[in-house]
Amino acid sequence: MKSGVAILTILAFASVPLWLRDPYLMNALITTGIFIIGAMSLNLLLGFTGQLSLGHIAFFGIGAYVSALTSLGFDVGLPFGFRVVHTPWPPIVGFVLAIVVAGLCGYLVGLLSFRVRGAYFVIVTISFAEVVRLVALNWVELTQGPLALTNIPSITIGLPGLGYLTLRNKLQNYYLVLAVAVVTYVLISRLVHSHFGRAMRGLMENETLAVSVGIDVTKTLTLAAVISAGIAGAAGSLYAHYIRIIDPEVFAFINTVTMVIMVITGGKGSLAGPIVGGMIFGLLPVFLRPIMAPEAQWIAYGGVLIVILFVLPRGIVPSLALRFAKPRSRVETVVAPVAFSERDAKEHA
């Protein structure tokens, strides 16, 4: 039944280019899809370990820059007279490297900040994103700074027996993003239902108890951060090769906020949440654009975030699931109490 819904959803998304011819809407769908992948990776941390990464765009941006630089090549002088010259590699290698490098950064940030969690993790991740943005802005020799990296090549994939295909137009990029999104969804879903996923949720719900049954806190959280960062890096790579120009503005804090709003609205800790929230907030600007100035839209988004937290603190998907769940399966749907105050947690611990 559940896989039936999933297959129907994928088929519905796959059929979109057959009846939607508007290039502007296609473009909105592709960037929305890329941001949904980013939101799914954020949800892995926020929804399943309870750690809010407010520098998530850093991993996205690092993925974008790594992928772009790998496929463009660079020639950079380092201190002490060293020089690194890199000749262009195929974009698909850039895609893989984007995941690896972003994952490594996730490892570093996790290592650094999971000793002091909660609010401090949030501030460390913001700081990390800002430092990366300043590096991208100031290391002009490598990143071109505010002049942006331009002419980033499109992704070329090798098809067995059919030669090579360069994904230039919107249709091809749409299916590429859809494929990566599906793989991401399956990956996160498998992960969450694995032993590791149970460890993550155990930590989120009752850390003392989880530790007492032998869950290694730092290891679990760091691994979650690595996977989450890697997926965000993949999304960034897709973005770079689709948009084909990136500048340090990709690291803007507002982009992280977009992902956070997508996850919170859709429902953190729910697999479908980021997709629902992402579709809403990815496509809303398309429809609001003729009637509202961008600033007014952002006022509304900030307001929506507040209202959702007050009215539907679980988010749309879990609230709907609760309403329509059969009494028997309701037990499974209820994962954790939502408004668990810090004080309560301390008293229970």
Next chain:
Amino acid sequence: MSEFLQHLINMLVLGGTYALLGIGLTLIFGIMNVVNFTHGVLYTFGAYIMFIVVHQLGINFFLALPLAVVAGWLLGAAIELTLLRPLRGSDIDTTMLVMIGAWIAMQSGALWIWGGVAKSVATPFPEAPLVLGPVSVSWLRLFVLAAAAMLIVVTYLLINRTKLGCAMRATFQDQDTASLMGVNVDLIYTSTFAIGSSLAAAAGALLGPVYVIFPQMGDLAAVKAFAIVILGGLGNITGAVIGGFILALAEELGAGYVSSGYRDAMGFLIIIAVLIFKPTGLFARSERVG
């Protein structure tokens, strides 16, 4: 050497306003356990109040500062009453996300009302700086330093010498006991948030005329305030003052001797370094709530 002295002078001016920002945030963070993302917006708000009072209402420059403090106090109280009071008792993440929503909405509001073009405030001070041997400092910056020092002293006295301050400290130590002793905790929370916000607005009103005023100016100020709080330790006012000056020194030296492009990176590097080596902050006595 004279270059170094000049950096020290600049550090004092910058450090005073950073200390104001830090004190405001550390009070809110320490007493209410709220990660206040609207702090930067209040800073922007204070700067725009300065602009409006001086240029649109044509009132005296020196009167604009107290007006900005009052306006920041009112806006802070309004935020606390509408957003934070209903969320009392919910977890820190929920309040943090609500504050992010408020920040985005208010910053976009500033952009909508005042536009993205940077504005500067005319000041009554002479153009020619005060020259003291090898160093020079503008009269405006001297005024900023003096005003910031005065506000720091007032806040210190408020916290340490008044009944309200005593109740705030009691709430910080143990909310339940304070409540049993007859402290109106709701009132303390609102006052704390209002005082913290008015200090942020004062910092904005002071630094706004030194630089230029634009809607996103608060973003960096907010993260710098977080750096100062982390550096000085949670809820520690003296720590916030020293933290403010350390951050200012790091920025001045970083901009002077490394690269001016990385001036704003110093705050972030300090955050990262402190959390690696001394996560309780430099001056904290007790352990930090994780």
